[in-house]
Amino acid sequence: MENPRDHRIETVGQLQALMGEPNPMTPKKLLPALDEAGIDFIRRSPFLVLATADADGNQDASPKGDGPGFVTVEDARTLLIPERKGNRLMFSLRNILANPHVGMIFLIPGTDETFRVNGTAELSNDPNSLVRLSARGAPALLAIRVTVKECFFHCAKAFIRSQLWKPETWAERYKISFGKLLSAKVGGGEELERQVDQAIEQDYKHNL
Secondary structure, eight states: OOOGGGGOOOSHHHHHHHHOOOOTTGGGGOBSSOOHHHHHHHHHOSEEEEEEEOTTOOEEEEEEEOSTTOSEEEETTEEEEEEOSOOSOOHHHHHHHHOOEEEEEEEOTTOOOEEEEEEEEEEEOOHHHHHHTOBTTBOOSEEEEEEEEEEEEEOSHHHHHHTTTOGGGOOSOOOOOHHHHHHHHHTOOHHHHHHHHHHHHHHHHHOO
């Protein structure tokens, strides 16, 4: 039986032979700092995914979201991302302390193109910054300050293929029961499932 590992791609040359070379114009979209189009996109975006890694290269991708413009653009090379109440596992925050390199994808609902930013990050509890990042009457718990090293718009093909923004293609809403997941881990029953799910529902309503 043929071993799939015999078909591993291990060199850039193999990769380029398979995928081809980019259009000569494509690398020109890579910018070292934000331009007006990138700044406008970030100010319209209510959601991003933040990718981090620890000192050993173990990765994490964390969703961040709030009202459009929740990320503050300080200047063409600096972004401030608010950190708000969460599960306190702090995977991405711990990673930033160990390894400052980050990557982000900004999304706007209904827009198939995305905006990608790569750079370095640090954590700050500067009171003025936290107040600037306030939402729902409360300042941010801390700020993730990102220094932009590279940014660019990503084409729409992934979103066109997935039809992500077309409600008529969506399956029935998939409900996650944290109560069922956690109860199974600790040997609890239906009552524990119900209590956990109710607690999480209340947390969503009153603890954003």
